[in-house]
Amino acid sequence: MTTIHIFSSTSGSGLFAFTAEAEGGNLPTRHGPWRHMARVPPNGALPHHIDREPVEDAIEKHGFQMWRPRVPKA
Numbered sequence: 001m002t003t004i005h006i007f008s009s010t011s012g013s014g015l016f017a018f019t020a021e022a023e024g025g026n027l028p029t030r031h032g033p034w035r036h037m038a039r040v041p042p043n044g045a046l047p048h049h050i051d052r053e054p055v056e057d058a059i060e061k062h063g064f065q066m067w068r069p070r071v072p073k074a
Contacts, residue, residue, distance in 0.1 A: 002020050002042060003022075003039050003041055003042060004018050004019070004039070004044075004055065004056075004059070005018070005019055005020070005021065005022050005024065005038070005040075006018055006036075006037045006040065006046075007019065007024045007027060007034040007035060007036055007037060008034070008035050008037050009032060009033075009034060009035075010033050010034070010035050011031060011032065011033070013031055013068075014068050014069070015031050015067070015068055016037075016066065016067050016068065016069070017031075017034065017064050017065065017066045017067070018046070018055050018058075018059060018065045018067070019059060019063060019064040019065075020059050020063075021063070022036070022039070024036060026063040026064055028064075028066075048069060050067065
């Protein structure tokens with residue numbers, strides 16, 4: 001896999017996305033606009049201990065993987 005780019009939605013939805021495209025042009029526009037947050041080098045660790053293999057699979061199949069951080073239960 002190549003570098004993975006991390007984007008956050010600025011729509012207030014709390015969504016984030018991973019993609020191989022640095023510009024994020026393949027991210028769903030209905031959840032945008034998107035802001036580039038970081039890049040993760042090949043074999044680098046993703047945030048929040050997210051398993052890289054399923055993310056890479058989703059990027060290969062769909063062009064991106066969206067995610068939302070879990071809110072701890074009180």
